[in-house]
Amino acid sequence: MERIYVKELKKHCEQEVTVQGWVHRIHDLGRIKFITLRDKTGLVQLVLEGELEENLRLEAAVTVKGVCRENEKATGGYEIQVTSLQIVGKANYEVLPFPVNKEESVHLETKLDHRTISLRPAKVRAPFVIQQAIVEAFRSYLSTRHFSEIHTPKILAAGTEGGSEMFTVSYFDTRAFLAQSPQFYKQMMVGAGFERVFEIGHAYRAELHNTWRHLNEYVSLDFEMGFIESEHDIMNMEEGFMKMLIPYLQEHCSEELDMLGAVLPTVRDIPRMPLAEAQQVLLEEYGKPSPPGNLDAEGESLLAEYIMKKYDSEFVFITKYPTAKRPVYTMPYEDDPSVTRSFDLLFRGLEITTGGQRIHDYHHLMDNMKKFNLDPTEFSFYTESFRYGMPPHGGLAIGLERITMKLCGLSNIREATLLPRDLKRLTP
Template identity: 40%
Template sequence: MDDRTYTADAEPGDTVTVAGWVHEIRDLGGIAFIIIRDTTGKIQVKFEKDEMDDDLVETGLNAHRESVVAVTGDVEDEERAPTGVEIVPDSLDVIAEADPELPLDPSGKVDAELPTRLDNRTLDLRKPEVKAIFEIRAAALEAVRDAFRDLGCTEINTPKIVATGTEGGTELFPITYFGQEAFMNQSPQLFKQLMVGSGLERVFEIGPIFRAEEHNTPRHLNEATSIDFESAFYDHREAMDACETIVKAAYEGVAENCQDQLEALDMTEEFEVPDGDFPRLTYEEALEKINATGELDEVLVWGDDLSTEAEHVLGDEVGEHYFITDWPSEIKPFYIKDHDDDAEVSTGFDMMHPSMELVSGGQREHRYDKLVDGFEQQGLDPEAFEYYTKMFKYGMPPHAGWGLGGERLIMTMLGLGNIREAVLFPRDRQRLSP
């Protein structure tokens, strides 16, 4: 099969072997057509029954939809064909026969509910608009990696099985690890901080994280992809600059490399690369904007977290990607540094799409004594994290960073209604297979 011709490359006058899936069969009596689909598109194969070998015609017309076939023949002009050319076959081999009863219709003519699609993901991705999501995701991550390298980052890979949770709490997945309790990692946070103190200084990671959240919503997953950044000698403002750069790079990569995919999703006209600086609102300013709308049942006060409804209200007001800065120290993790002139206010920030939070970050506490105090204030045992805290005794530079939800980035970029649309095989409270 290495010498096969892709459908998009078939030119009139060529003799080709095309391999792919039977997309459609049209039997019009004396003439019949099979549409073959491969990764580059579709091509028509014409069967003139009176002029062809009966076995060839029978083999072609008896192949079920979605069977894998290989067709060899001459390519001819045919303006009425879907792509302006067609193959007149000399041979057709059925490589893998498909069951005539398909659990969903890859042609998209008959819709399927999301659970059915996820149960049959291989078939689901044969639809151009579904495949396009994952080609866009790949292009976005490629652009993100390139942008990180342009920022002088080293890509790292950190453990996903850990002895302690990054942030404690009930969101941990416990596992048995050679007779002792361990956990699936919630975040590479602590490890990437250790790396900026190692001499690498500026690092990034794109990898899985695990949260045992009870949420069962269109925007939560229990296994997700986190895009993480950390840099020595950065403060929270510089970390926000880097965050803005990376998000814009993802959009630019899709705009430059995925026009066919955007067309498959009917997004060619509406897809826009974010332009200009993302607005930066303090937490206090965010509360004022939300309360001023009068759309919430309760008035938000200092120390309240933002509910989904509050995020939507604020997102409608801002209307673009934006940051919320200067969060109350009490509702940010122990490793977030407080402002030097006000211990009640942290350097923590969130970066928001108008519809949801995408990024959480901030400057980190690099001073050992204050880091240990932060553990105790949040009810965590510093001794359980000694592998992490002790390195802060050996010269840890000031540093800052963030984590960006990969699926949320794609979900908001493409306006998907459910985050599971951006995952090949989602893991949530109900789904552990496939």
């Protein structure tokens, strides 16, 4: 008999059904027993008469046959009058590390230590349902706009962002690095004739930060597009994505958003503010000085407040970062080479995107490498591409866990990561 998911039970009222899942709750009234079964899609009450199997403990995996009946008092409005219950996955614990069937204050680190158990409540899995929808929306948005999905190597011979903060790998008899981003490769693939590419893949940062917003391994939503006019084409593309994403999530994840109490933002045209102006605003409005060529976490948060007040937007593009603070491939402005055609997107006070236009002229790139004290011969695999007609191009990277965290209203990025890797954590 085909297995029925709990969410589909309403189509099977008064029928014999098979359901499968985990024992969420046991309520023994003597002659009659109520068991709550939890599957991927929801909870349902099972009604049993007679003795329970001795091994039937909380969180055991079971296969249950019975008749589906309407019961307006039961969770979801249906219950199952059980005719057979079989334990297919035994519970072998002495005590559960923490309860699954009630919300209890458990330290995040303990939850991360016992991920198989901590993810079982639907509410803890909800951010990942939303995360999957974000990824689907990203792919769908770009695929319908002539972008090709690519897969590029994560083991590199040389760094992309200057070479610091990289993990090293022993690659046979040589030393290699884990990719901080697919930057060089997505540019090369634009030049290789794909013109517009995107990649959803892991990126690695050997940063010594251990904060609520840092991971050492994360998923990067990258795109890169050729034949652009300026960095504004890239911002327009991201703005368009955000305008598509929010209704998409509303449509596909309303239940999960409700579970989390998450409120989606309204996306109108996103204000674009040069960094110097943002720093000025922070100083004038909040007396808050900023580090040179950047905003700090407190500044981002205060600026979010200001932008909300002034523009009624939870998003803001910060533009024109100084040349000295951006990587070697970043396009400087022609009329003021001290600033670049780059931007960050801040959402609810957190940087979720870095992007910009890149240098596409061979000689310009070679000169810039020298200015940055980089040895061009080390990057010849990359610079060579610029000899063969590289069109003006640019792109961006969105941190998947960061956008998930902010959309879900989570307070720690690890809650938007199935199995986080940080300074202290390499397991599970």
